[in-house]
Amino acid sequence: MQSLVIVAHGSHLNPDSSAPTHDHADTIRSIGAFDEVRTGFWKEEPSLREVLRTVEGDEIYVVPLFISEGYFTEQVIPRELRLDGWDVSQWDSDGLSADHAVITAEDIDRTVHYCGPVGTHEAMTDVLVRRAESVTGDSDVGDGFGFAVVGHGTERNENSAKAIEYHADRIRQMDRFEEVQALYMDEEPEVDDVTDFFETEDIVVVPLFIADGFHTQEDIPEDMGLTDDYTKGYDIPAHVDGHRIWYAGAVGTEGLMADVILERAADAGASIGDALEIVREQTRSAEPAMGD
Amino acid sequence: MSVTLDSIEPNQFDAFLSTLSSEDVIAFDDLYVRYEPKTDTYEFETNEITASRLSESELHEQARQASDYLTNWWFWSEVVGDEVPHLFAFLRFLEDGDEHPVVDRYAALADGMTKAWGQLQITTTLAQDGARQYEIRHVDDHDSSASTLDAYSDPLSARDISTFDGKGRYRPLRTAPSLPTGWVFTELSARDAYETVDTFYPATIANWYREHQGTIDIDHWRDTAERQTGIYGIIDELAYDAVEHVAATCCTDSQCLKRREWQYDEETPLHAEGGDGIFPCREPCSLVVAAARKWTTLEREETETYTFELTSSEKEQIEDIIHAVADDETDDIREADVYEGANRYRARFLREKRMDEHGHLIEADAGHGHSDHEQDTHEE
Numbered sequence: 057m058q059s060l061v062i063v064a065h066g067s068h069l070n071p072d073s074s075a076p077t078h079d080h081a082d083t084i085r086s087i088g089a090f091d092e093v094r095t096g097f098w099k100e101e102p103s104l105r106e107v108l109r110t111v112e113g114d115e116i117y118v119v120p121l122f123i124s125e126g127y128f129t130e131q132v133i134p135r136e137l138r139l140d141g142w143d144v145s146q147w148d149s150d151g152l153s154a155d156h157a158v159i160t161a162e163d164i165d166r167t168v169h170y171c172g173p174v175g176t177h178e179a180m181t182d183v184l185v186r187r188a189e190s191v192t193g194d195s196d197v198g199d200g201f202g203f204a205v206v207g208h209g210t211e212r213n214e215n216s217a218k219a220i221e222y223h224a225d226r227i228r229q230m231d232r233f234e235e236v237q238a239l240y241m242d243e244e245p246e247v248d249d250v251t252d253f254f255e256t257e258d259i260v261v262v263p264l265f266i267a268d269g270f271h272t273q274e275d276i277p278e279d280m281g282l283t284d285d286y287t288k289g290y291d292i293p294a295h296v297d298g299h300r301i302w303y304a305g306a307v308g309t310e311g312l313m314a315d316v317i318l319e320r321a322a323d324a325g326a327s328i329g330d331a332l333e334i335v336r337e338q339t340r341s342a343e344p345a346m347g348d
Numbered sequence: 349m350s351v352t353l354d355s356i357e358p359n360q361f362d363a364f365l366s367t368l369s370s371e372d373v374i375a376f377d378d379l380y381v382r383y384e385p386k387t388d389t390y391e392f393e394t395n396e397i398t399a400s401r402l403s404e405s406e407l408h409e410q411a412r413q414a415s416d417y418l419t420n421w422w423f424w425s426e427v428v429g430d431e432v433p434h435l436f437a438f439l440r441f442l443e444d445g446d447e448h449p450v451v452d453r454y455a456a457l458a459d460g461m462t463k464a465w466g467q468l469q470i471t472t473t474l475a476q477d478g479a480r481q482y483e484i485r486h487v488d489d490h491d492s493s494a495s496t497l498d499a500y501s502d503p504l505s506a507r508d509i510s511t512f513d514g515k516g517r518y519r520p521l522r523t524a525p526s527l528p529t530g531w532v533f534t535e536l537s538a539r540d541a542y543e544t545v546d547t548f549y550p551a552t553i554a555n556w557y558r559e560h561q562g563t564i565d566i567d568h569w570r571d572t573a574e575r576q577t578g579i580y581g582i583i584d585e586l587a588y589d590a591v592e593h594v595a596a597t598c599c600t601d602s603q604c605l606k607r608r609e610w611q612y613d614e615e616t617p618l619h620a621e622g623g624d625g626i627f628p629c630r631e632p633c634s635l636v637v638a639a640a641r642k643w644t645t646l647e648r649e650e651t652e653t654y655t656f657e658l659t660s661s662e663k664e665q666i667e668d669i670i671h672a673v674a675d676d677e678t679d680d681i682r683e684a685d686v687y688e689g690a691n692r693y694r695a696r697f698l699r700e701k702r703m704d705e706h707g708h709l710i711e712a713d714a715g716h717g718h719s720d721h722e723q724d725t726h727e728e
């Protein structure tokens with residue numbers, strides 16, 4: 057029996073924090089790729105401490121719904137899940153390349169496949185692009201558009217910026233958007249000055265965040281000048297300094313994120329049949345039609 | 349009491365025979381059946397019947413007559429199964445499976461057997477074939493007709509129902525006694541009943557089961573505090589008395605329905621009430637850890653002596669306001685009920701009279717307010 061456990065941060069204050077985790081879990085449940093799909097949280101319930109004891113499978117894949125390798129994926133999650141003898145060297149990662157480690161979870165005395173975070177998987181690049189398609193309502197968006205990937209910056213750890221650069225590079229290599237730029241909230245180049253970095257009139261801005269919250273709903277829209285007061289909302293696109301800004305909100309809310317979760321588990325050896333194809337199609341048709 | 353079901357389904361008898369052919373013996377609840385290969389006959393025993401040397405067709409007839417026993421075996425071994433021990437134990441608990449004989453239990457199930465689990469009321473009944481069906485609703489809706497409640501059947505709906513309380517406020521603690529009312533899950537299968545409860549109250553069944561087995565792993569305050577890193581690394585500074593306050597503040601039944609089993613440490617119990625809940629709390633939860641971080645920084649402050657002048661009614665009013673907030677009663681105080689100290693007009697009057705333009709209490713002697721406020725750090 058094969059189980060998927062999605063672990064995420066969650067929040068005591070903001071119910072939107074865990075909403076994407078539940079949504080993606082539901083998507084994966086609905087296609088039956090795993091016998092069981094469970095979610096566990098640092099701040100909500102079931103807690104990381106107790107989620108494994110609710111899991112029934114003998115092949116358990118734990119996928120962290122986090123943006124980058126760092127404090128949470130390397131210390132907090134393994135400690136709280138009680139992964140016996142965990143050492144970050146088991147991932148043998150350069151900060152972007154964690155794939156998975158097989159390790160015994162003391163709590164249940166069963167082995168689990170502890171996967172790298174979704175944010176650094178290459179499939180995440182496609183989710184960023186899909187997010188651009190969703191927000192513009194154009195599945196061919198690219199021509200005449202600039203693309204900004206936004207992250208926290210190095211505030212907590214340098215790997216978070218690595219993930220942003222990595223995906224910005226990959227989008228650049230697609231040759232699909234006119235210009236691609238990585239921007240940060242708390243360091244240069246700053247998202248506040250977004251319009252300075254683009255020649256194109258249209259700019260899609262996608263924050264590489266797992267969930268919408270304080271940063272993506274309040275700070276970034278105000279910093280970019282989409283609105284003076286986030287509580288009043290903003291237009292999509294919004295007109296700023298002669299540019300049209302298509303602000304997408306957290307990439308993690310995009311339905312295609314379920315695909316990255318599945319990829320992580322599949323890379324760790326889960327057999328998921330044609331789940332990837334199904335998810336890619338299903339999450340596409342689920343998008344609201346906008347524009348043409 | 350007579351049997352409540354007088355037939356068995358062909359698939360139930362087939363499952364029965366095939367188990368007997370592979371295992372020779374079925375012994376479950378009050379049913380004992382044995383296959384004797386030498387004579388190709390069966391021995392059949394319940395609380396009412398003892399029969400031996402039965403042919404297969406006689407066995408079938410016996411089983412039909414004792415259908416309660418047979419469907420009971422079928423439900424527990426074929427429908428539920430023992431692969432997930434805590435699921436099995438929980439469903440048994442719902443019908444006092446280990447306490448009452450099958451026939452009595454079937455009689456009770458015909459009317460429905462009801463158990464409480466936190467704020468859930470779970471009622472077990474029998475379907476036609478002896479499978480159990482479950483209904484789950486809020487305990488406060490026990491008198492409501494199901495048709496007046498919003499009906500659900502998908503266990504995952506419990507997630508949305510329990511995200512906000514009756515006033516629309518986010519519930520960060522799933523076991524807080526603030527579950528909204530007005531909904532019902534009907535005709536749930538055994539598995540879905542389990543999943544529904546586990547969604548309302550995650551991991552409570554697994555922990556309850558471990559406690560029953562004597563294998564519950566308690567992490568006391570010190571264990572939990574010492575394990576923390578990052579911004580929570582400081583909570584191990586909290587003194588014993590402060591931990592008492594934390595437990596009394598957060599873990600009593602009015603705040604959380606888990607029964608706190610963690611203590612200060614293995615040797616040092618806490619005296620705060622842990623509650624009477626049916627499911628245990630095995631370690632300080634993330635909400636308590638996050639709040640404890642704030643208390644740790646607050647507890648670092650030294651006390652100072654202030655002199656404020658208050659009438660005795662004003663002092664009482666401040667006490668009333670603290671109680672009203674602490675007991676979540678501010679919303680219940682009517683706008684014009686100026687007899688309540690925590691009434692809005694009363695509080696505004698007090699503020700006008702006793703506070704300066706910066707919102708600080710005016711001190712009697714110096715008149716200098718303490719305006720240096722510690723910057724609140726955003727919770728991560």
Ligand code: SF4
Pocket residue numbers: 523598599603604605606607608629630631632633634635636
């Ligand atoms: S520590 Fe346990 S008992 Fe206390 S509030 Fe948290 S879950 Fe409830």
